[in-house]
Each structure stands twice: as structure tokens, then as C-alpha cells.
Amino acid sequence: MKFFSYLKQHKSKLISLIAVIYIMALLPLYAWKEPVRMEKVELELLTENIDSAMTLYAENCALCHGLAGEGIGPNPPLNNPGITQMDYDTLFKIISFGRYNTTMPAWGQADGGPLTEYEISQLVALMQNDWWTYVQTRVINLGLQPLIPFESEPDPELLASVAALPNGSVLAAGITTYAAQCVSCHGADGLGTNIASALNDPALREQPQEEIENTILNGVSGTLMAGWKSILTSDEVMSLSTLIKEWDTIPSGTIPAPETPIHVTAESLQLGETLYAENCSFCHAAEGQGTPRAPSLNVKGFLEDTNDMAMQQIISLGVPDTSMLAWETRLSEAEIQAIVGFIRAWEPTAPEVAVPARGSGNSAGGGRWQNPGSTTDGSKGPPWMRDGYPSN
Ligand code: HEC
Ligand code: HEC
Ligand code: HEC
Incomplete structure (x- = not known):
């Protein structure tokens, strides 16, 4: 009882004591957290700047310096320590003024170029940090793969x-x-x-x-x-x-368009493999050998006659009046390109003659097509088929 009345009497003191203890306990914690918070803000700003710079790079620089800064022909690589370690001012000047008497143009607006000083500072940040694998993905996703190494053969x-x-x-x-x-x-x-x-x-x-x-x-x-x-x-x-x-x-057709192969990376192959397994293997079989439902894709003749652009077009637009759908409404362009890259990787080992997969019970079983709802292995076929597949 005494204790409680004491508490009542000195309540305000006690509260301030608790407050002091509380603040003292938190202060170092706060002091420790503050630089972390600052670092986080700086990191976010850097990430934001580099993110913008990746698009600037894709739109303005990839054409000459390559998909991931690897350099093309006479245009030097940028993805090396020589560039990462260059100081800010030097890089800023190279990009703003260009290199006189070379094909490196001036990018700064003061020199007639299209980029603001702020944009150039973002590009400098990109040059000084090794983000090239992300740059490559950005360039591909924007469909800005450099065409430069591609030449064509006159007729x-x-x-x-x-x-x-x-x-x-x-x-x-x-x-x-x-x-x-x-x-x-x-x-x-x-x-x-x-x-x-x-x-x-x-x-x-x-x-x-x-x-x-x-x-x-x-x-x-x-x-x-x-x-x-x-x-x-x-x-x-x-x-x-x-x-x-x-x-x-000059007769038309003398200089055909260059054939532009789709760029393949370890990630795009992985993605292509997954997407193919989910969407295509049911009809074209796990290794593209074909099934009674759909022709073989893994056969020399088809792969040699169909370049990447043509294959992308077939997959995007489908084959009217057959069960081959127009995939462009279901998959993104980058996803379709990843699948093309995956199919293309079969070419070196593709057989001359198609050897379609047959029988039921394996992933390419012919029985499922007749009755997709009840398969021997209990699977119900790919998701799009369960969601009411159009019967065209
Ligand atoms: C038309 C082709 C072309 C384009 C587009 C281009 N560059 Fe260059 N760039 C070059 C060439 C060629 C050189 C080498 C010049 C030389 O010989 O000194 C170069 C040099 C550089 C260098 C110095 C490399 C070194 O090793 O010293 C940097 C940095 C650079 N470019 C950045 C960029 C950036 C950033 C962009 C996009 C805003 C860009 N370039 C766009 C052709 C190009
Ligand atoms: C990296 C892409 C690229 C390459 C490679 C290229 N050019 Fe160009 N060229 C352009 C662009 C972009 C323009 C338009 C410039 C403008 O907006 O005025 C242009 C403009 C021109 C013009 C002026 C056209 C006009 O209507 O005034 C000529 C001529 C020309 N290029 C010739 C060539 C020749 C010849 C080659 C091969 C040796 C070549 N270009 C290679 C991008 C390129
Ligand atoms: C429901 C079954 C089915 C599915 C699923 C399917 N296809 Fe097809 N595909 C076909 C049929 C049938 C044809 C042949 C159309 C024809 O008669 O020309 C075909 C044709 C093709 C061709 C052209 C082959 C040639 O020899 O000309 C390509 C390439 C192709 N499909 C790729 C794909 C890809 C990639 C996927 C997955 C995104 C896919 N297909 C999913 C049934 C399917």
C-alpha cells in the first residue's frame, strides 16, 4: 500500500526517469541507425539514377558499345575496370564532348547533343558501377539489341x-x-x-x-x-x-535485310525452358520431337529453314484454323523470344528426320489430347487447357 502511494506521489518524477532511461537506451541505437538510413537513401538514389541510366544507355549507347558494354567492332568496351575506376570528371567530359575525330559523338546539349547534364551524370554513375548484366536485360526488354554487327549478303x-x-x-x-x-x-x-x-x-x-x-x-x-x-x-x-x-x-532485292538472331543468355535459356515446358511441350513434346497433336520442332529441316524472326512470328501469330494459338496475347515478346532461343539451342543436335513421341503415360502421351480432363497420371493438362481452351 505504501509503495503505491509513493508511486502516486512521485509519478511525474518516475515517468521522467523512465523517459530518460528510454531515451538513453535508444540514443545509441538511433545514432547507429542514422548512417544506415542515410546509406539506404543514398543507395536508393543511386539505384534510381542507374535505373534511368540503363534506359539511356539502351537508347543511345548500346548500338555502338554493345548489349552489355562489351564493345562492337571499332567501338571500345566499357565493361572493364579501366572505365569503372575513371574519375567522375573524366567520364563526364568524354560523354559530354565525345571524342573529337572519332565516331564517339558529343552527347551534352552544350555541344549539340541530346542529353542534359543530369542525364550524363546518371550515365557516369552507370559507368562507375558494374551493373552490366542488368543493362543487358534492359536493352533486350526494350527491344534495342544492337544491329551493328549484322551485315547482309547482296543477292x-x-x-x-x-x-x-x-x-x-x-x-x-x-x-x-x-x-x-x-x-x-x-x-x-x-x-x-x-x-x-x-x-x-x-x-x-x-x-x-x-x-x-x-x-x-x-x-x-x-x-x-x-x-x-x-x-x-x-x-x-x-x-x-x-x-x-x-x-x-538498282533493282529492289539487291540488298536484303540482315538476319537478326535473338540474343540468348543463361537466364533467357532458363526462362525459355520453363515457358516451353509449361505451354508447348504438351503438344510439341518435351524435347520438341512432336506428338500426334503437333509437328516436330526439333528437326534439322525446320530449324534450318526458319530463322529466329520467322519463328518468333509463327509463335506470336499462331497458325489460323489449327490448334496452334497466337501466343502474343498470352506471353510477352521477351518471353516468346526466350522460347525461340531455347528451341534454337536444339539445332546443333537436331535429327534429320522427326521422331515423334507416342504412347500415353509420358509427358507427351497421345491419350491426353482425346480426354484432357482425365489423364492416366492424374494431371489435367496445362492450365490454359483447364481454363476452357478454345476448340479451333
Ligand atoms: C556511334 C557510335 C557510338 C555511340 C552511339 C556511343 N559511343 Fe562511346 N565511343 C565510341 C567510340 C568509337 C569510342 C572510342 C573513341 C576513341 O577512339 O577515343 C567511344 C568511347 C567512349 C568512352 C571512352 C572509352 C575509353 O576506353 O576511353 C566512353 C566512356 C563512352 N564512349 C561512353 C558512351 C556513352 C555513355 C554513350 C551513350 C550516351 C556512347 N558512348 C555512345 C562510339 C560510340
Ligand atoms: C548506327 C546507325 C547508322 C549507321 C551504321 C549508319 N548511319 Fe547514316 N544515318 C543514321 C541516322 C540516325 C541518320 C539521320 C541523322 C539525322 O537525323 O539527320 C543518318 C543519316 C545519314 C545520311 C544523311 C541522310 C539525309 O537524308 O540527309 C547519309 C548520307 C548517311 N546516313 C549515310 C550512311 C552511310 C553511307 C552509312 C554506312 C557507311 C551509314 N550512314 C551508316 C544512322 C546510321
Ligand atoms: C494445342 C497444341 C499446341 C500447343 C500447346 C502449341 N502448339 Fe505449336 N503447333 C501446333 C500445331 C497443330 C501446329 C501445326 C499447325 C499447322 O498445321 O501448320 C503447330 C505449329 C507450330 C510451329 C510451326 C512448326 C512448323 O513446322 O511450321 C511452331 C514454331 C510452334 N508450333 C511453336 C509452338 C510453341 C513455341 C508453343 C508454346 C508457346 C506451341 N507451339 C504450342 C499445336 C500446338
């Missing part, structure tokens, strides 16, 4: 017919150089792509040849059109400008 018969023209040897040389160096951006037969304008173009033909050569030699500042003077000989530049001037005499 031999049409090339020979061009070579027989009065100015033929120069035009043929121009075509060959174009197919090796320019087709990746300016497209088949010079008709342009979503990256670069058409060079087979009446308005451009009106320009004096000298002006066209000047563009090829020096590029167009602030765009992806690099200056080629350190790469091409003056004969090559002359043959290209002649081709551009006389493109209306």
Missing part, C-alpha cells in the same frame, strides 16, 4: 546485273560496302528503318554528291550517324555516294 545475281551497268563496278562496290556497314541502320535496299532514314530517297538524290560525302565522312552531330572518315577509304566513300545518287537504277 549474287542482282549484284552481277548491277556490275554490268555502265557505272557498274563503282555501284557494286558501293552495294558491298553498304551491305557490310550501313544496312543495319539504313535498312534493306536503303529504304530506312526505325533507327535511321532512307538513303534510297529522291530528295537525298537531289543533294550534290560532295555534300553526301561530307555527311558520310563527318556524320550528323547529335545523332547515331557517326563520321566514317577513320573507317572507310575515300574510294569506299565515293562508291557509297555514287550508290546513293543512282539508287533508282
Whole structure:
């Protein structure tokens, strides 16, 4: 009883004592947590900046420096300690000003480039940290895989017919150089792509040849059109400008589009394998050998005749009036590409003749198709089939 009245009397003191003890106990904890909190904020900011920079890289730099900073042809790699350890100012200057007399353009707005100082600072953060595996995924997801290493093969018969023209040897040389160096951006037969304008173009033909050569030699500042003077000989530049001037005499189909294989990584293969098992193996069998329900995909003829783009298109759009659905409404583009990469990996060991899987009880059992609801192994078939598969 006494004790309680004591408590009552000194309640306020006691409370403040408790408060002091409480604060004293928490203070070091708080002091310890504060830098952690700061670090977390800084890390979040860095992550945010690098995240933006990955998109900037995909849109502006991957074309020359590669999917994951590995470098392409004359364009140097960036994914190395030499770059990571470069100081902030040096990197900022290289990216802002470019490298004079090389194909590295100036990116800073002060030098006619498209990027703000803030964006360049984000790119510097990307260069100084090793995030290249994430960059690769971003570039692929945005569909901005570099086309640069891809060249095309001029049609031999049409090339020979061009070579027989009065100015033929120069035009043929121009075509060959174009197919090796320019087709990746300016497209088949010079008709342009979503990256670069058409060079087979009446308005451009009106320009004096000298002006066209000047563009090829020096590029167009602030765009992806690099200056080629350190790469091409003056004969090559002359043959290209002649081709551009006389493109209306070149038969269409002379320079086909480059075939652009789908990029495969360990992760995309893994994803492709999982998605194939979930969505495709039921009809095409676990290893693509085919079943009575669907043709074999793992056979030399099919894999050799169907390039990655064609296969992606078949899977995306399906085959009308068959059970082969248009998968583009069920899977993302990146997922379909992962499946194509997985199927493509069969090619080196694909048999000449299809050997379809038969019988029931295995993953490709023929019996399930007739009665998907009651299979011998108790499975009910893939999820989409249970959810009311359209009977087309
Ligand atoms: C048109 C092709 C092209 C594009 C696009 C391009 N670069 Fe470059 N870059 C080059 C070339 C070529 C060099 C080497 C120049 C030289 O010889 O010094 C280079 C050099 C560099 C260097 C210095 C490398 C070193 O080892 O010294 C950095 C950093 C760099 N680029 C970053 C970028 C960034 C960031 C972007 C995107 C904003 C970009 N580049 C876009 C062609 C390109
Ligand atoms: C990395 C992609 C890329 C490559 C490779 C490339 N170009 Fe370009 N080129 C462009 C872009 C983008 C433009 C448009 C620039 C602009 O917006 O003005 C352009 C513009 C041009 C122009 C000016 C067109 C006009 O209408 O004024 C010419 C000429 C040209 N390129 C020639 C070539 C030749 C020849 C080659 C091969 C040696 C080549 N380019 C390689 C991206 C590229
Ligand atoms: C319900 C059964 C079924 C499923 C599931 C299925 N397919 Fe098909 N697929 C077919 C049939 C049937 C054809 C043949 C269509 C025809 O008659 O041309 C076909 C054709 C194809 C072809 C073209 C083969 C050729 O020889 O031209 C490809 C590629 C293909 N499928 C890939 C896939 C992929 C990848 C998946 C999974 C995302 C898938 N299919 C899922 C039934 C299926």
C-alpha cells in the first residue's frame, strides 16, 4: 500500500526517469541507425539514377558499345575496370564532348547533343558501377539489341546485273560496302528503318554528291550517324555516294535485310525452358520431337529453314484454323523470344528426320489430347487447357 502511494506521489518524477532511461537506451541505437538510413537513401538514389541510366544507355549507347558494354567492332568496351575506376570528371567530359575525330559523338546539349547534364551524370554513375548484366536485360526488354554487327549478303545475281551497268563496278562496290556497314541502320535496299532514314530517297538524290560525302565522312552531330572518315577509304566513300545518287537504277532485292538472331543468355535459356515446358511441350513434346497433336520442332529441316524472326512470328501469330494459338496475347515478346532461343539451342543436335513421341503415360502421351480432363497420371493438362481452351 505504501509503495503505491509513493508511486502516486512521485509519478511525474518516475515517468521522467523512465523517459530518460528510454531515451538513453535508444540514443545509441538511433545514432547507429542514422548512417544506415542515410546509406539506404543514398543507395536508393543511386539505384534510381542507374535505373534511368540503363534506359539511356539502351537508347543511345548500346548500338555502338554493345548489349552489355562489351564493345562492337571499332567501338571500345566499357565493361572493364579501366572505365569503372575513371574519375567522375573524366567520364563526364568524354560523354559530354565525345571524342573529337572519332565516331564517339558529343552527347551534352552544350555541344549539340541530346542529353542534359543530369542525364550524363546518371550515365557516369552507370559507368562507375558494374551493373552490366542488368543493362543487358534492359536493352533486350526494350527491344534495342544492337544491329551493328549484322551485315547482309547482296543477292549474287542482282549484284552481277548491277556490275554490268555502265557505272557498274563503282555501284557494286558501293552495294558491298553498304551491305557490310550501313544496312543495319539504313535498312534493306536503303529504304530506312526505325533507327535511321532512307538513303534510297529522291530528295537525298537531289543533294550534290560532295555534300553526301561530307555527311558520310563527318556524320550528323547529335545523332547515331557517326563520321566514317577513320573507317572507310575515300574510294569506299565515293562508291557509297555514287550508290546513293543512282539508287533508282538498282533493282529492289539487291540488298536484303540482315538476319537478326535473338540474343540468348543463361537466364533467357532458363526462362525459355520453363515457358516451353509449361505451354508447348504438351503438344510439341518435351524435347520438341512432336506428338500426334503437333509437328516436330526439333528437326534439322525446320530449324534450318526458319530463322529466329520467322519463328518468333509463327509463335506470336499462331497458325489460323489449327490448334496452334497466337501466343502474343498470352506471353510477352521477351518471353516468346526466350522460347525461340531455347528451341534454337536444339539445332546443333537436331535429327534429320522427326521422331515423334507416342504412347500415353509420358509427358507427351497421345491419350491426353482425346480426354484432357482425365489423364492416366492424374494431371489435367496445362492450365490454359483447364481454363476452357478454345476448340479451333
Ligand atoms: C556511334 C557510335 C557510338 C555511340 C552511339 C556511343 N559511343 Fe562511346 N565511343 C565510341 C567510340 C568509337 C569510342 C572510342 C573513341 C576513341 O577512339 O577515343 C567511344 C568511347 C567512349 C568512352 C571512352 C572509352 C575509353 O576506353 O576511353 C566512353 C566512356 C563512352 N564512349 C561512353 C558512351 C556513352 C555513355 C554513350 C551513350 C550516351 C556512347 N558512348 C555512345 C562510339 C560510340
Ligand atoms: C548506327 C546507325 C547508322 C549507321 C551504321 C549508319 N548511319 Fe547514316 N544515318 C543514321 C541516322 C540516325 C541518320 C539521320 C541523322 C539525322 O537525323 O539527320 C543518318 C543519316 C545519314 C545520311 C544523311 C541522310 C539525309 O537524308 O540527309 C547519309 C548520307 C548517311 N546516313 C549515310 C550512311 C552511310 C553511307 C552509312 C554506312 C557507311 C551509314 N550512314 C551508316 C544512322 C546510321
Ligand atoms: C494445342 C497444341 C499446341 C500447343 C500447346 C502449341 N502448339 Fe505449336 N503447333 C501446333 C500445331 C497443330 C501446329 C501445326 C499447325 C499447322 O498445321 O501448320 C503447330 C505449329 C507450330 C510451329 C510451326 C512448326 C512448323 O513446322 O511450321 C511452331 C514454331 C510452334 N508450333 C511453336 C509452338 C510453341 C513455341 C508453343 C508454346 C508457346 C506451341 N507451339 C504450342 C499445336 C500446338
